Amino acid sequence: MTTLPMNDRTAITARLQETDLRHHMHPFADHQELVAEGGARVITRAEGSTLWDSEGRRLLDGMGGLWCVNLGYGRRELVEAATRQMHELPYYNTFFKTTTPVAAELAADLAEIAPAGLSRVFFANSGSEANDTNIRLVRSYWSRLGKPEKRAIISRKYAYHGSTIASASLTGLAAMHDIPGVPIPDIHHAPAPFWWAEGGALSPEEHGRACAAALEAMILDLGPENVGAFIGEPVMGAGGVLVPPPGYWSAVQRICRKHDILLIVDEVICGFGRTGNWFGSQTYDIAPDIITVAKGLSSGYLPISASIIGDRVAGVLMDQPGRFPHGYTYSGHPAAAAVARETIRLMKAEGVVERVRDDIGPYFQRGLASLLDHPRVGEVRGVGLMAAVELTRDKAGRAPVQPLGSLATPVRNLCFERGLVTRAVRDCLLFSPPLVITHAEVDELVGILRGCIDAVE
Numbered sequence: 001m002t003t004l005p006m007n008d009r010t011a012i013t014a015r016l017q018e019t020d021l022r023h024h025m026h027p028f029a030d031h032q033e034l035v036a037e038g039g040a041r042v043i044t045r046a047e048g049s050t051l052w053d054s055e056g057r058r059l060l061d062g063m064g065g066l067w068c069v070n071l072g073y074g075r076r077e078l079v080e081a082a083t084r085q086m087h088e089l090p091y092y093n094t095f096f097k098t099t100t101p102v103a104a105e106l107a108a109d110l111a112e113i114a115p116a117g118l119s120r121v122f123f124a125n126s127g128s129e130a131n132d133t134n135i136r137l138v139r140s141y142w143s144r145l146g147k148p149e150k151r152a153i154i155s156r157k158y159a160y161h162g163s164t165i166a167s168a169s170l171t172g173l174a175a176m177h178d179i180p181g182v183p184i185p186d187i188h189h190a191p192a193p194f195w196w197a198e199g200g201a202l203s204p205e206e207h208g209r210a211c212a213a214a215l216e217a218m219i220l221d222l223g224p225e226n227v228g229a230f231i232g233e234p235v236m237g238a239g240g241v242l243v244p245p246p247g248y249w250s251a252v253q254r255i256c257r258k259h260d261i262l263l264i265v266d267e268v269i270c271g272f273g274r275t276g277n278w279f280g281s282q283t284y285d286i287a288p289d290i291i292t293v294a295k296g297l298s299s300g301y302l303p304i305s306a307s308i309i310g311d312r313v314a315g316v317l318m319d320q321p322g323r324f325p326h327g328y329t330y331s332g333h334p335a336a337a338a339v340a341r342e343t344i345r346l347m348k349a350e351g352v353v354e355r356v357r358d359d360i361g362p363y364f365q366r367g368l369a370s371l372l373d374h375p376r377v378g379e380v381r382g383v384g385l386m387a388a389v390e391l392t393r394d395k396a397g398r399a400p401v402q403p404l405g406s407l408a409t410p411v412r413n414l415c416f417e418r419g420l421v422t423r424a425v426r427d428c429l430l431f432s433p434p435l436v437i438t439h440a441e442v443d444e445l446v447g448i449l450r451g452c453i454d455a456v457e
Helices: 006-023 031-036 076-088 101-113 127-144 165-170 204-222 248-258 311-317 334-349 352-373 408-417 439-456
Strands: 043-047 050-053 058-061 118-124 152-156 187-190 227-232 262-266 290-293 305-310 377-383 386-391 423-425 428-431
Touching: 006 031, 058 439, 076 334, 101 118, 101 305, 101 334, 118 127, 118 311, 127 165, 127 227, 127 262, 127 290, 127 305, 127 311, 152 204, 187 204, 204 227, 204 248, 227 248, 248 262, 305 311, 334 352, 352 377, 352 386, 352 439, 408 423, 408 428, 408 439
Parallel strands: 152 187, 152 227, 227 262, 262 290
Antiparallel strands: 043 050, 050 058, 118 305, 290 305, 377 386, 386 428, 423 428
């Protein structure tokens, strides 16, 4: 790639920023802030775990894109898989009793690696769409069984399950419920195990048991005969990388079985090696009825997602007569499916999951845990290659930072200036780097972060 003189790069950046501000509506953005700051950062290329912007500045991508670029940037194998498929069959739908070779084969690939008992696949294009699909799956299942009243779905506070109207309703973040009609009816939110902020004098395990008990109390209040499903992330990602304490998931599963409630496990972030197993369900010994996958399914190279459906639900919706009136134009898109198949093949061939479990995951967690000696680091929590660093002005009392965000946001901004991409949620910093990140890059990440916390303090 030709390196342009700095003044040329600056001119190109200014033109792109002006065009972007004039025409591009960004997700989750205050556009007047973008205007005040002169426009968006323009990312132009990437390789491995590294990004470069239009000014030539290098950034270590501590977020793996948006929790998704598991195999890192610049993987020729994924580009070539898409190219071959585009030459052979760039598109056909899976409506009208039709399939394509690559969609059928990807469904089989997913059934092979999914947790036991999950063998049927419905394709979509994003985690949001897949969770919309899950609502329809749950309600269709109970209606077919003659129990249409079992329509309520329980999610959790701090959950993130998407941003469409239905999936934003499942999401348990108040900012996502800022328009009339959201949440949609019959969606409820139980407490989540967030010990640092809400555990009080309880131990993490006691707090987890209390959250599970609160879930059961909500079920009893709604009436088990009215509750169709519970949905949860193995580790809650965008809500702050909330790691479940021992015993929490076993208690939740016992409650769901006791009250005949389907269990949906949202693996959009935790799936495909992030926690050191193919799926977070395996890390936490969860036996779901449905799992949601996206993001790492194609390493973020093309949009694709899926609901992987267990035998209990599929036995009613697929193995008995009756039409399932649902689908998307791009369900099982051939090029996206080809990239997903190649992603799975590469992860197996390169032992990516095992490396996260045995090597780079523990190294990453130890590196971030070394920050616990800092007076402004209250907690480091995580598993595999996802983590949160909780910042505080009251380490002993675990009091929330006031005003909210006044520590994490300045640290996040300075990290970007010094070459590290991270994400601020309340007053914690989140990390989800590519699964191919190196030891040296982990050391660099921790070093930049420590320096930025020091500088802001």
